[in-house]
Amino acid sequence: MDIVLMKNVLDRNQNKADENRSRLSERGILMFNIISSPGAGKTTLLEKTLAHFSGVLKIAVIEGDITTDRDARRLQPFGSKIIQINTEGGCHLDSHSIAKAFEHLDLDKLQLIMVENVGNLICPAEFDLGENHKIALISVPEGDDKPVKYPLLFRESSAIILNKTDLIPYTNFSLERFRNYVRELNGSIPVMEISCTTGSGLSVWFDWILAQIKEKGVPE
Amino acid sequence: MTEVASANHLSRISRLDLVIGKLHQLIPDMLEFSFETCTEGTLAEKCKLVIDWRPVIVTCRDCNNRSEIIDSIFICPLCGSFRLNTESGKELFIKSITGE
Numbered sequence: 001m002d003i004v005l006m007k008n009v010l011d012r013n014q015n016k017a018d019e020n021r022s023r024l025s026e027r028g029i030l031m032f033n034i035i036s037s038p039g040a041g042k043t044t045l046l047e048k049t050l051a052h053f054s055g056v057l058k059i060a061v062i063e064g065d066i067t068t069d070r071d072a073r074r075l076q077p078f079g080s081k082i083i084q085i086n087t088e089g090g091c092h093l094d095s096h097s098i099a100k101a102f103e104h105l106d107l108d109k110l111q112l113i114m115v116e117n118v119g120n121l122i123c124p125a126e127f128d129l130g131e132n133h134k135i136a137l138i139s140v141p142e143g144d145d146k147p148v149k150y151p152l153l154f155r156e157s158s159a160i161i162l163n164k165t166d167l168i169p170y171t172n173f174s175l176e177r178f179r180n181y182v183r184e185l186n187g188s189i190p191v192m193e194i195s196c197t198t199g200s201g202l203s204v205w206f207d208w209i210l211a212q213i214k215e216k217g218v219p220e
Numbered sequence: 221m222t223e224v225a226s227a228n229h230l231s232r233i234s235r236l237d238l239v240i241g242k243l244h245q246l247i248p249d250m251l252e253f254s255f256e257t258c259t260e261g262t263l264a265e266k267c268k269l270v271i272d273w274r275p276v277i278v279t280c281r282d283c284n285n286r287s288e289i290i291d292s293i294f295i296c297p298l299c300g301s302f303r304l305n306t307e308s309g310k311e312l313f314i315k316s317i318t319g320e
Contacts, residue, residue, distance in 0.1 A: 001230065001318065001319055002316055002317075002318050003224060003318070004315070005313075005315065006313055006315060007313055008312065008313045009238075009314060010312060122245050126244065148292055150245075152245055155306075183302070184294065184295060187294070187295065187302025188302050188303065
C-alpha cells in the first residue's frame with residue numbers, strides 16, 4: 001500500500017514559529033535570531049547593544065546555550081529581562097522553546113526580542129523561531145570563506161555582521177574575498193563590519209536596529 | 221512514520237520517499253546511516269529510503285530568466301542581477317510511505 005503524505009518534516013516547528021510570529025506582530029514586537037559559531041562574539045555584541053539602548057528601547061533577550069547560565073549572567077547588569085534556555089545538548093533552539101520563553105516575558109511591555117541562538121552555523125539556520133530577521137554574525141579568526149561554506153545561513157539572513165575587524169592585520173583574512181563571497185551568495189544583504197573591542201562600526205548596527213523598528217512601526 | 225503506519229493498519233513499512241532541496245545542509249551518507257539506526261527494531265526496519273534531491277532553481281526578478289544555482293553563486297547568469305526568487309531547493313518533506 002502506498003500512502004501519499006506530502007508532509008513537511010519540520011511542520012511542527014514551522015506551525016509554532018508562525019504562531020510566535022503572529023503573537024509578536026499583534027503587539028508590534030520585533031524579534032531577531034542571532035546565529036554564529038561559538039566564540040564569534042554574540043554575547044559581547046548583545047552587551048554593547050543593551051548598554052547602548054538602555055532606557056531608550058524596551059529589549060528582552062532569550063539566551064540559548066547547551067548548558068550554564070554564564071551568558072545570561074553577563075547580560076543581567078543592563079536592566080533588560082534575560083531568559084536563559086538550556087538545550088541540554090541540543091545544537092539549536094526551536095520554536096517551541098521560544099514559545100515557552102515567552103511565558104516568562106511581559107510581551108505588552110517590549111519592542112524588541114533578541115534571541116542568541118546556540119553557537120552553530122548549520123542547524124539554527126534550518127529552524128524558524130518566528131523571528132522577523134535572522135542575523136548572521138561571523139568573526140575574522142574564522143576565515144573569510146565562511147559564507148560559501150554555510151550558504152543556507154547567509155541566504156536566509158537579513159543582515160551579516162563581521163566582528164573582530166581589529167584583528168584583520170594579524171590574520172590572512174581578506175576583506176575583499178569576504179565581500180565577494182557574500183556578494184555571490186546574497187548580493188542585496190547589508191554587511192556591517194564591526195569590532196566590539198574598539199567599538200568600530202557599532203553605530204551602523206545600532207542605526208540598522210532603529211531602521212527596522214521604524215520600518216515595522218513599533219511604537220518607540 | 222509509525223503514527224501513519226498505525227493509522228493505516230500497516231504491520232511493516234518497506235519504503236519511504238523523501239523530497240529534499242539541495243539548499244538543506246544534509247549529507248546523503250549520514251542521513252542514510254542515521255535513518256538505518258533510528259529504524260532498527262521498528263516497523264520500518266530495513267525500509268528502503270528513496271530521496272528525490274531537488275536542485276536549487278531561481279527566477280530573476282529583473283529579467284525573468286530561470287536558472288539552476290551551482291556552487292552557491294546566487295547571481296543571474298543572464299543579466300548579473302542579485303534579485304532572485306528561490307523557486308526550488310528548500311523542500312524537506314515526506315512524499316509517501318509504502319507498507320503492507
